[in-house]
Amino acid sequence: MESVIQRRRLAISYRLNKLLGRIALWFAVIVVISPAVFVFFWMLSLSLKNEIDNIAYPPVFIPNPPTLANYLKIFRESNYALFAYNSVIVSGMATLIALIVGVPAGYGIAKGKAQGLGMLIMVARITPGLSYLIPLFMLFRFLHISGTLLALMISHLVITIPMVVWVMISFFEDIHPELEEAALTDGCNIWQAFYRVAMPIARPGIAVAAILAFIQSWNNFLFGVVLAGRETRTLPVAVFNAMTFEQLSWGPVAAAALVVTLPSLLLTIFVQRDIVTGLAAGGIKG
Amino acid sequence: MAKTNSLGAKRQKAYSRQRVYLWFIVPAIVVIFAVIVFPWIFTLWMSLNDWQIGMSNSFVGLGNFAKLSGDARFLSTIPRTLYFTVLAVLLPVILGVFAAEVFHQRFPLRGLLRGVYIMPMMATPVAIALVFTMMFHPQLGVLNYLLSVIGIPKQLWVYSADTVIPTLALVEVWQWTPLVMLIVLGGLAALPTEPYESAVIDGASQWQMFRYITFPLILPFLMIAVIIRTIDALKSFDIIYVITQGGPGTASETINIFLYLQAFAFLRIGHASAVVIVFFVIILALALTLLYARERLRWNR
Numbered sequence: 001m002e003s004v005i006q007r008r009r010l011a012i013s014y015r016l017n018k019l020l021g022r023i024a025l026w027f028a029v030i031v032v033i034s035p036a037v038f039v040f041f042w043m044l045s046l047s048l049k050n051e052i053d054n055i056a057y058p059p060v061f062i063p064n065p066p067t068l069a070n071y072l073k074i075f076r077e078s079n080y081a082l083f084a085y086n087s088v089i090v091s092g093m094a095t096l097i098a099l100i101v102g103v104p105a106g107y108g109i110a111k112g113k114a115q116g117l118g119m120l121i122m123v124a125r126i127t128p129g130l131s132y133l134i135p136l137f138m139l140f141r142f143l144h145i146s147g148t149l150l151a152l153m154i155s156h157l158v159i160t161i162p163m164v165v166w167v168m169i170s171f172f173e174d175i176h177p178e179l180e181e182a183a184l185t186d187g188c189n190i191w192q193a194f195y196r197v198a199m200p201i202a203r204p205g206i207a208v209a210a211i212l213a214f215i216q217s218w219n220n221f222l223f224g225v226v227l228a229g230r231e232t233r234t235l236p237v238a239v240f241n242a243m244t245f246e247q248l249s250w251g252p253v254a255a256a257a258l259v260v261t262l263p264s265l266l267l268t269i270f271v272q273r274d275i276v277t278g279l280a281a282g283g284i285k286g
Numbered sequence: 287m288a289k290t291n292s293l294g295a296k297r298q299k300a301y302s303r304q305r306v307y308l309w310f311i312v313p314a315i316v317v318i319f320a321v322i323v324f325p326w327i328f329t330l331w332m333s334l335n336d337w338q339i340g341m342s343n344s345f346v347g348l349g350n351f352a353k354l355s356g357d358a359r360f361l362s363t364i365p366r367t368l369y370f371t372v373l374a375v376l377l378p379v380i381l382g383v384f385a386a387e388v389f390h391q392r393f394p395l396r397g398l399l400r401g402v403y404i405m406p407m408m409a410t411p412v413a414i415a416l417v418f419t420m421m422f423h424p425q426l427g428v429l430n431y432l433l434s435v436i437g438i439p440k441q442l443w444v445y446s447a448d449t450v451i452p453t454l455a456l457v458e459v460w461q462w463t464p465l466v467m468l469i470v471l472g473g474l475a476a477l478p479t480e481p482y483e484s485a486v487i488d489g490a491s492q493w494q495m496f497r498y499i500t501f502p503l504i505l506p507f508l509m510i511a512v513i514i515r516t517i518d519a520l521k522s523f524d525i526i527y528v529i530t531q532g533g534p535g536t537a538s539e540t541i542n543i544f545l546y547l548q549a550f551a552f553l554r555i556g557h558a559s560a561v562v563i564v565f566f567v568i569i570l571a572l573a574l575t576l577l578y579a580r581e582r583l584r585w586n587r
Contacts, residue, residue, distance in 0.1 A: 025391055032385045033403050035460055040405065042428060043417045059428045101313040108310030117311055117318075124322050126569055128521045130545050131562040134332065134555055135325035157321050165314060190306045219410040221524045226550055236412040240528055243416050250420050257413035268408040272401035 040265075046254035047071070054250040070255035074242070080259065082231070083238040086149060090224075090234055091217040093153045098160035098213050103206060106168025107194055111180075118169065121162045129222050132158045137226060147229030155223045160213040167212060171205030172198060211271055215264045235260040329559045337556035350560035359536060360544060360561065364568070366451065367520060367540040373455035374462070374519035375512055381459070382466025382511065383504070387496075389467065390474045404464040411461065415528035418457050419444075422529075444530050447537035454538055457525050462518065466511040473507030474500070509580040513573060520569050541565050 046054055047070050048063040074080050109118055136155050140146040175198055183193040199206070224237040233241070239256040333350055337343035354360050389400050406414070421429045422443035430440045443453045481499045490498075523542045526532070532539035532547065539547075545565060549558035 025388070025393060028384075028388045029393065029399060032388050033399055036403055036406050036464075039414070039417060039421075039460065040409075042421060043413075046417070046420065055426050057426050057431065059426070059431050097317075101317050104310040105314030108307045108314075112304050112307030112311070117315065120318065120322075124318075126517055126566075126573060127322075127326070128542060128545070128562065128565055128569070129523070130542065130549065130558075131329050131566065132322065132325045134549050134558060134562070135328035136321070137550075138328070138332075138555070139324075154321060157317060161314065161317060161321075190303060194310070215408055219408075219412075221410075221412045221528075222546075236410055236524075239416065240412050243419070243528070253416055254420070257410075257416045261410040261413040264408050264410055265405055268405055269398075269401045272404060273397065 043254055043258050046250050047258050049251060051249065051251055070251035071259070073252050074256050074259070078238070078242065078256075080235075080238065080256065083233050083235050084259075086152075086228075086232055087218060087234040087236075089149055090152045090156055091214050094156035094160045094217050095164075095210055095214045097153075097157060098164040099206065099210055102161050102164030102209070103168050103199070103202075104194070106165050106209075107172045107198060109165070110169050110172035117165075121165055124158075124162050125166075129158070133223060133226050140227065146227065147232055149232050152224060152227050152232060152234065155227055156217045156220065158223075159216050159220055163213040163216055164209045167209040168202070168205060171202045171209075175201050207271070211267055215267060218264055219261075329562050332556050333559035333563050335556045337554075337559075339553040339555055343556065346556070350557050351564070353557070354560055354564060359539075362536070363539055363541045363544045366538070367542075370451050370455050370458075370522070370540060371516060371519040373452060374458040374522065375515045377455070377459045378463040378466045378515060379508060379511060381463045383470055383508070385463065385467040386470035386474055387500075389471055404468065406461045407464045409461070411524035412528050414461060415457065415525045418525075419529050422453065444538070445534065447534055450530060450534065450538045454526050454529060457529070458519060458522055461525070462515060466515065469507050469511045469514075470504055473504040477503055505583060506580065509576065509583065513576045513580070516576060517569060517573055520565075520572070541568070 045061060045063055048066040048068070049060060050067055050069065053060040053063065105117070109115075132155070136151075136158075137146070140148075140151040140154075145151045179201070180193045180197050183197045184190070188196065219236065220234075221236040221240065224234040225240065228234060228237055239253070239260050242256050243253050334345060334347055335343045336346045336349065385403065389396065389403070421427050422445075424430060424440060424442055424445055427443070429443070433439070433441065442449055444450045477500065482495060485495050485499060521542055522540070523546070526538055526540060526543055527546065530538045532543045541561070542565070545558055545561045548554050548561060
């Protein structure tokens, strides 16, 4: 009898401990994610409120009623459609070219052990972006292409190529050499072994490399602010200009900021698992 | 005899295969030389010239560097950049380890919440900087309101020379702690379970297990995070430029902001190129020091 009660007590205290552990864990989870959630919530909130609510004090947290006026305003009054097009072209092309030259290069470095190029890309990673910008700025002036989308796209290769090569090296290094050996003894040449065997296996790696390179290029501000002309501004440059001209007009600025960063955020949520592995691979092997 | 022959042929084959792999690299080498190596060399050349856009240039040797060493405005950017860097490295490392411990546990929706958690580092820095600018507003900003709710007086954030660097570092911490978390999470996933089992049997507390088992084992990963973070914090540009453009006065003018203004506001290309080289040497020196420290750590164990 005594022992039954004791056992039941033990069971209850065990369950209670477990429950307390759960509560502590969820508390920690909330503490950890709340800064991120709050800033993005505030961005959304500012973009959905009218100007009066936006500069009210104490601040209005939940837009009531929410309005899309800020979004309509930025698309009607400024040329955001054009800037979005510029961003898509520049980042899309820079990523595509980086894949075309970077995926084979990653394979070559992983298999051929060309450490020199790997080192070069490491040094490129350390170099401040501005050190590319001054020479490229002069070069584009010399070639009479300054201010064009072509010039911007070329400059973005500085960002996308090291990223693609870096991620691809680690993915190709993880492929078992036996697979390609088998293909080679079956009469494939090296190019076919790469194209038919290694590439399909590394397809998730290629996707990660492409997404990371695209986001990095999409987010880039520095190259655009220096190299873009009035009509070739990318989204980050356009939204920066919006801030300087409309100092206290918070709603439209927040709406523009959200439009700019939304593609990066959506890609992050959809492929976060791949980003985690991609960054872990890139980061840890760095 | 036949055996040695086939071995030689094999070696020959392996050698020619290595040469074939080189062809995979050639396109990348061409592009990398055009957009990465050419700028390096050109920067070196420009740094030796007195060169301003739209004017003729003249060779001045190390004159630009001599001028820099006596430029008080430039010299004051170095300790400021280091101050910013220390804050923007140490805080993410501490908070990142905590976040990694949290995300190493099992709980529902973990994948989704981890995705939310890493959103800051994937977001467009300019957009983030604009939102923080509005949140830092001394009269109408939401941060001062939240502080007032818990009884802390209003802060001037980026509007005071005293608090501008820590405030900007705060944005950087917000944005880049997730990267540290991911790197440490990779380290935690690779930990062996046996030491923990024996520690539990020996009656070790949670903190003791972290201090004496987890921490030493994740230290190599932490060092990688410190190195990456240091390089990136030194080079931080978007956040600082968008929020303060180096102000108030020159209170948040880091090396990179100074460099940008020299090159593209004052168009002093030769001068700016000299700054690039000094900047690169500082980054490289710090990165190599940290790499050396990491090797030492490895040796000591």
